[in-house]
Amino acid sequence: MxxxxxxxxxxxxxxxxxxxxxxxxxxxxxxxxxxxxxxxxxxxxxxxxxxxxxxxxxxxxxxxxxxxxxxxxxxxxxxxxxxxxxxxxxxxxxxxxxxxxxxxxxxxxxxxxxxxxxxxxxxxxxxxxxxxxxxxxxxxxxxxxxxxxxxxxxxxxxxxxxxxxxxxxxxxxxxxxxxxxxxxxxxxxxxxxxxxxxxxxxxxxxxxxxxxxxxxxxxxxxxxxxxxxxxxxxxxxxxxxxxxxxxxxxxxxxxxxxxFDANIKALLLALGTISILVGAFAAIGQKDFKRMLAYSSISQTGYIVLGFGCATPLAIAGAVFHLFNHSIFKSLLFVNSAAVETRLGSTDMDRAGGLAQKMPITGFTSVIGALSAAGIPPLSGFWSKIIIVVALWQAGHTWYAATAIMASIITLAYLLAMQRKVFFGKLALGLEDIEEARLGIRAASVMLAAIIIGFGVLFPSAYAIFIAPIGEMFIK
Amino acid sequence: MSGENWQVFMTFGFFIILLSVCGLYCLLVTRNLIRAIIGLELLFKAVTLLIIVVGYVTGRNALTQAIVITVIVIEVVVAAVAGGIALRVFRHTNGLDARELKKLRG
Incomplete structure (x- = not known):
């Protein structure tokens, strides 16, 4: 049905x-x-x-x-x-x-x-x-x-x-x-x-x-x-x-x-790598929280396409897993930006600062989301990125694998810079009586953060149930 | 595909390409939102014509008729939504100039 x-x-x-x-x-x-x-x-x-x-x-x-x-x-x-x-x-x-x-x-x-x-x-x-x-x-x-x-x-x-x-x-x-x-x-x-x-x-x-x-x-x-x-x-x-x-x-x-023929594979590998790099470098220079997350989204989509371009079963399983992870951690980061926007009235990162003191749940979940996006173990974003990199390496695309790892470091850099500007450091002027976000936003961010941690810690069983069958689907 | 059908296809193909070049040109050079919508409509017309010709040369008129009617419906919906957005822009800026819409940069 x-x-x-x-x-x-x-x-x-x-x-x-x-x-x-x-x-x-x-x-x-x-x-x-x-x-x-x-x-x-x-x-x-x-x-x-x-x-x-x-x-x-x-x-x-x-x-x-x-x-x-x-x-x-x-x-x-x-x-x-x-x-x-x-x-x-x-x-x-x-x-x-x-x-x-x-x-x-x-x-x-x-x-x-x-x-x-x-x-x-x-x-x-x-x-x-x-x-x-x-x-x-x-x-x-x-x-x-x-x-x-x-x-x-x-x-x-x-x-x-x-x-x-x-x-x-x-x-x-x-x-x-x-x-x-x-x-x-x-x-x-x-x-x-x-x-x-x-x-x-x-x-x-x-x-x-x-x-x-x-x-x-x-x-x-x-x-x-x-x-x-x-x-x-x-x-x-x-x-x-x-x-x-x-x-x-x-x-x-x-x-x-x-x-998957050879031309399409080469095209997807090239486009994926370019998207990763362009998205990551453009995200560094953004002053607006949501625009930075948007460029980061382009960059993460690049990883998914890179996995598809490699086209081995392992790479495709990794790419689909990264697609899942991306929709979770990027939603989480956008929920955090929604929390900031409702309380501050804008998403300008220069106006914010030290919000984690006043909004502990938003601050904590945004750290989880950012670390998962950057691929830090044991969060679920790490596993999908490592699968894609290993699959690229096995297929002999060593340069693409190296680029993917380097871009992951850039991701960590801009997301940590965002964390420092928005959630940590000194509380910005005029934000003394700001409150934690409302119930719906809090519930959504806790749910998504729990999924990220859960999938990361229980990765082996989640992989066997959800992800590995997808790779096998593509062997013909 | 037989010789005669091929000739029909190529004749229509010429006009399809002409229409799509007009549409693309319109979309690229204009700064008026309504003209941009007209350019899109021209492109949709070109592709509708292509589907009709494909139906003719393959002899599958029933399938392509169903497809063409659906495409026309979708196209009208897109045009209506685009017109609504253009109307809103007009109310905000008192003009339809795309140069007014440069607050955000890709």
Missing amino acids: PSLLIFIPLFGIVILNLPFGKAMRNAAFWFALAVFIVQIVLAITHQPIFWGNEIEQMDAFFRVNFSVDQLSFVMLLCIGLVSLTSLLVMRDTIFDINERFKFINLLMLASMGMSGIVMVTDIFTMYIFLEITAIASFILIAFEKDVYALEGAFKYMVLSALASVLILAATAILLLGAGSASFTAIADAIHRTDNNLIAVAMGLFVCGLLIKGGMVPFHGWLPDAYGAASPAVSVLLAGIVTKAAGIYTLIRALNSILG
């Missing part, structure tokens, strides 16, 4: 928007909370009663064909966790009941779109879910309605529409070759013929997905969109939207359609 993950939120949104007065607006929060928690539980337990059975009449009526594998489970778990975090942050940053209601609708729409992306089996349905996610994200970014947010939203809109055009053009050319839009039919057609048009199509497709994923050299929109959006939206965008819309689709397309 995987299609229920799409239909329940979808019909839920429709019913909540029927004119039944205020009761529905109050119910929306609890409905969304329940949907996300159920999704997390189902993705962790792999409940066979839910995933194994199909409701055939409904699927035939809506003509959907979803399938779920190990990689989808990891993505569904990330989507549930990050959406839940975003919902909790929303509770403490948006107070007007009508605005809240609009936000929850859009959040559920985006989350549903991403759940669709990770379960589809044909390229055109994938495009539809990509658009659903993207349109919900534009509106969410523009939610603040100030000039910065509108600018970020418009930039994202233009580049995302451009990416859509590229993806559609690629879909059309692939249809020309295969006559059907399903992954298997296209893969068969590619293996049968050796056509130049197919190469063009795959080039367009990969370009489109790299724009959606915010990789260098298509990263221009990303810091603006992340930095200008309201706190709850930044959490959602940085944690999962670009990963599900860009990186997951890329790996699915490469694995199910194209296969």
Whole structure:
């Protein structure tokens, strides 16, 4: 019954928007909370009663064909966790009941779109879910309605529409070759013929997905969109939207359609390394907390792509694990920035200082998040980075491995500089009566920090259950 | 693909490329937000035409019709949201100039 993950939120949104007065607006929060928690539980337990059975009449009526594998489970778990975090942050940053209601609708729409992306089996349905996610994200970014947010939203809109055009053009050319839009039919057609048009199509497709994923050299929109959006939206965008819309689709397309050939591998290795370096060096110079985290996000996405570019089972398992870790620790850091923003009114790092004295939980969890991002043992970020580096070394890409390690040191440098400026050192003037963040933000940051520590300490069993099967999936 | 179909494809291909070059040019040179949206629409039109031609030459009209209708719907939604954002920008800055939107730098 995987299609229920799409239909329940979808019909839920429709019913909540029927004119039944205020009761529905109050119910929306609890409905969304329940949907996300159920999704997390189902993705962790792999409940066979839910995933194994199909409701055939409904699927035939809506003509959907979803399938779920190990990689989808990891993505569904990330989507549930990050959406839940975003919902909790929303509770403490948006107070007007009508605005809240609009936000929850859009959040559920985006989350549903991403759940669709990770379960589809044909390229055109994938495009539809990509658009659903993207349109919900534009509106969410523009939610603040100030000039910065509108600018970020418009930039994202233009580049995302451009990416859509590229993806559609690629879909059309692939249809020309295969006559059907399903992954298997296209893969068969590619293996049968050796056509130049197919190469063009795959080039367009990969370009489109790299724009959606915010990789260098298509990263221009990303810091603006992340930095200008309201706190709850930044959490959602940085944690999962670009990963599900860009990186997951890329790996699915490469694995199910194209296969990893030498050119693609070289391209991904090069782009991954450039993204790591550009993101890390740009992050050093930032004065704004959220923009720094956005550049750091580009850099961490580079590690994921580097792992995919290496394309050994170990590297891919490491890359997927890093994708999971990234969505956890980057959400955590954005939750911390939300805590700072709600209490200070801005995320300018020069205005902050010594906040850990007044906000102990935010200060402590941000240290956990930053150390996990930099890859310090025994936190979970260390394990995924070490897997990627070891896999690169085994495959003979010693220079890429060395660059990855060096960039990790730069990551540590800018994140520790951030910690010193914002949370430690002397308390800045005028901040004497600042308080700890509200309950929802505290709960979200403690939950994410616990996941980071838990996955790090229990790494061997987590690896065997969640991550190793993904690597095996890619051996053919 | 037979010879005749190939010729149809190439003829349409010329116009598709022309439309997409117009759209890209419009997107690159303009500083007006509404014109940028028009440029995007031109690009979407080019790709819609491409899908229709693919349906014609492969003989799978039913599939491509379904796809084209979906694409048109999505395109309208994108245009509506983009128009809404442009309207908001107009209310804030009293103009539609993209140069007003340079507070953030990539």
